[in-house]
Amino acid sequence: MSAGAAASRPSDRQRAVRDRTRRGLARRKVVNGIMLGVLGLCVVLVTLPLVLILAHLLRTGAGALDVAFFTRMPAPVGERGGGMANAIVGTLILVGVAAAVGVPVGVGAGVYVAERRGSWLATTVRFLSDVLNGLPSIVMGIFAWQFLVRPVGHFSALSGGVALGAMMIPMVTRTTEEMVRTVPVSLREAALALGYPRWRTALVVVLRTASAGIVTGALVALARVAGETAPLLFTAFGNQFWSTNVTQPIAALPLQIFTYAISPYDDWHRLAWAGALVLIAIILVLSLIARAATRNRFDASAGA
Amino acid sequence: MPVPVLEFGSGVAARTGEARALTPPSVRPRLAVESLDAWFSAAQALRDVSLTVPDGTVTAIIGPSGCGKSTMLRCLNRMHETVPGARTEGHVLLDGRDLYARGVDPISVRQHIGMVFQRPTPFPTMSIRGNVAAGLRVRRPRPSRSECDAIVEQALRRAGLWDEVRNRLGASATALSGGQQQRLCIARALATRPEILLLDEPTASLDPVSTQAVEELVRDLRGDVTILIVTHNMQQAARVSDRTAFFLAGEMVELAPTERLFTSPSDPRTEAYITGRFG
Numbered sequence A: 001m002s003a004g005a006a007a008s009r010p011s012d013r014q015r016a017v018r019d020r021t022r023r024g025l026a027r028r029k030v031v032n033g034i035m036l037g038v039l040g041l042c043v044v045l046v047t048l049p050l051v052l053i054l055a056h057l058l059r060t061g062a063g064a065l066d067v068a069f070f071t072r073m074p075a076p077v078g079e080r081g082g083g084m085a086n087a088i089v090g091t092l093i094l095v096g097v098a099a100a101v102g103v104p105v106g107v108g109a110g111v112y113v114a115e116r117r118g119s120w121l122a123t124t125v126r127f128l129s130d131v132l133n134g135l136p137s138i139v140m141g142i143f144a145w146q147f148l149v150r151p152v153g154h155f156s157a158l159s160g161g162v163a164l165g166a167m168m169i170p171m172v173t174r175t176t177e178e179m180v181r182t183v184p185v186s187l188r189e190a191a192l193a194l195g196y197p198r199w200r201t202a203l204v205v206v207l208r209t210a211s212a213g214i215v216t217g218a219l220v221a222l223a224r225v226a227g228e229t230a231p232l233l234f235t236a237f238g239n240q241f242w243s244t245n246v247t248q249p250i251a252a253l254p255l256q257i258f259t260y261a262i263s264p265y266d267d268w269h270r271l272a273w274a275g276a277l278v279l280i281a282i283i284l285v286l287s288l289i290a291r292a293a294t295r296n297r298f299d300a301s302a303g304a
Numbered sequence B: 001m002p003v004p005v006l007e008f009g010s011g012v013a014a015r016t017g018e019a020r021a022l023t024p025p026s027v028r029p030r031l032a033v034e035s036l037d038a039w040f041s042a043a044q045a046l047r048d049v050s051l052t053v054p055d056g057t058v059t060a061i062i063g064p065s066g067c068g069k070s071t072m073l074r075c076l077n078r079m080h081e082t083v084p085g086a087r088t089e090g091h092v093l094l095d096g097r098d099l100y101a102r103g104v105d106p107i108s109v110r111q112h113i114g115m116v117f118q119r120p121t122p123f124p125t126m127s128i129r130g131n132v133a134a135g136l137r138v139r140r141p142r143p144s145r146s147e148c149d150a151i152v153e154q155a156l157r158r159a160g161l162w163d164e165v166r167n168r169l170g171a172s173a174t175a176l177s178g179g180q181q182q183r184l185c186i187a188r189a190l191a192t193r194p195e196i197l198l199l200d201e202p203t204a205s206l207d208p209v210s211t212q213a214v215e216e217l218v219r220d221l222r223g224d225v226t227i228l229i230v231t232h233n234m235q236q237a238a239r240v241s242d243r244t245a246f247f248l249a250g251e252m253v254e255l256a257p258t259e260r261l262f263t264s265p266s267d268p269r270t271e272a273y274i275t276g277r278f279g
Helices: A003-008 A012-064 A067-071 A085-115 A120-133 A137-149 A157-181 A185-193 A198-226 A253-261 A266-301 B018-022 B069-076 B106-112 B128-138 B145-158 B162-168 B178-191 B208-221 B234-240 B258-263 B268-274
Strands: B029-040 B043-054 B058-062 B086-094 B113-116 B196-200 B226-230 B243-248 B251-257
Touching: A012 A266, A067 A085, A067 A266, A085 A120, A085 A157, A085 A198, A085 A253, A085 A266, A120 A157, A137 A157, A157 A198, A185 A198, A198 A266, A253 A266, B029 B069, B029 B226, B043 B069, B043 B086, B043 B226, B043 B243, B043 B251, B058 B069, B058 B234, B069 B086, B069 B196, B069 B226, B106 B113, B106 B128, B113 B178, B128 B145, B128 B178, B145 B162, B145 B178, B145 B208, B162 B178, B178 B196, B178 B208, B208 B226, B208 B234, B226 B234, B234 B258, B243 B258, B243 B268, B251 B258, B251 B268, B258 B268
Parallel strands: B058 B226, B058 B243, B113 B196, B196 B226
Antiparallel strands: B029 B043, B029 B086, B243 B251
């Protein structure tokens, strides 16, 4: 068949192909619509719980939230008012200890794993940190109790902070490793070619280039452990009194919320809700700082 | 390693104009490579390479991709061995001292031999000033702040970048254009007053205007600094170099004054390459 005839009068075969194409297009449009709907539903399902939790917390907790909540100590049963000043400070101290333990060890291990990629030790460390990441937090608490509480003979803020810090280590290790790996080999070589020793290359060039991402990872890890309750149950233990001594039991927001929530008093229930709201606010602020740090990183690398 | 002999502004030969271009300013061998072999794991990248580089000259290294040009360059400042599995055998003599002798610290070798890579590699976390001064920070004795500033200005002037960045030395180096970034990297290499400057396809990722700027820079530095430049561009080799080495499959086929290599090569393989029959 010549090309001219085909153009003027389509054959049966060509008509069939055309119809099939049209039907295929219609079908694809329908599938596209369905899939878009399914994905939209997923988005709603992801955001809905957070929105509901925040709304509920605001409704039930905001009422009990006043200046006294941040400045006063817990009131005895039956007495109205009171606050969670000791638990807020306690959580900040615990998180500080956790950061002091988790960030240096995690960053160090992450840099090692990234720089010694392929060596058996690096592979082992990476695998173990993945296992550690999946370790239930209550198990971490038992270990901290076994090694830091039992030998000393009493609960302490230090043991709680170390338990939280140990939970941060695998998270920080993995983010550090990933961030260090994004630093191009060419930058490393440029530093080496200038006569930088290997450790200085890792520290001054690689770590500094990856620092924004590492800070983000550390903050996200901090935000995650700040709300942990299980590892604190038999380490920090909780404290109804004002204490900033790291060798003594210390109050923490998650523990205080737990204590208040299972109590039979309405007043304490309200305080528990308020405590949950403050805890979420702290985590939200940490996440926002992490986001800001990430944005700076993209600014710095723009135009590179 | 001794203190660098060459200082800025105290060039071996004063500039005497374009006529000088075809005669090497000195015949004293600055760098001598003696039967050098290099491997990446089991694959041999260089086979028995021997060559000498006279002081203050520009030597171009040409050849098809994968012929060992870059490896050759990276053996000269002991960067080759930073690749896992890579190793070398043979000798590289700088002023008669073997860089591969037992007890020679590769870090101090790299402090005396500057290198510029194919793609600009400014440190993104450092300012323009910080980038140029980066190599000085690992030097002993460490120069003072004012010495540092003077060296930075001098290096940027030599790299032809001073007028473009003098008002924003504290700005991020990544804000510069690609050509400026590459000249910044050259300034960074020059700031440590290297005895030898290795350029690994320095214009491969640059536009023609920036390429011209870098080529002019190489011509300016000639006489003061001994330069080896790897290039894929034979015209570039002809424009900037005194001598040209042709590499093929890990071997150095021919090393001759640039004009002679391009007009009457002695090896048929060189002739085949420069006339475009392969590569």
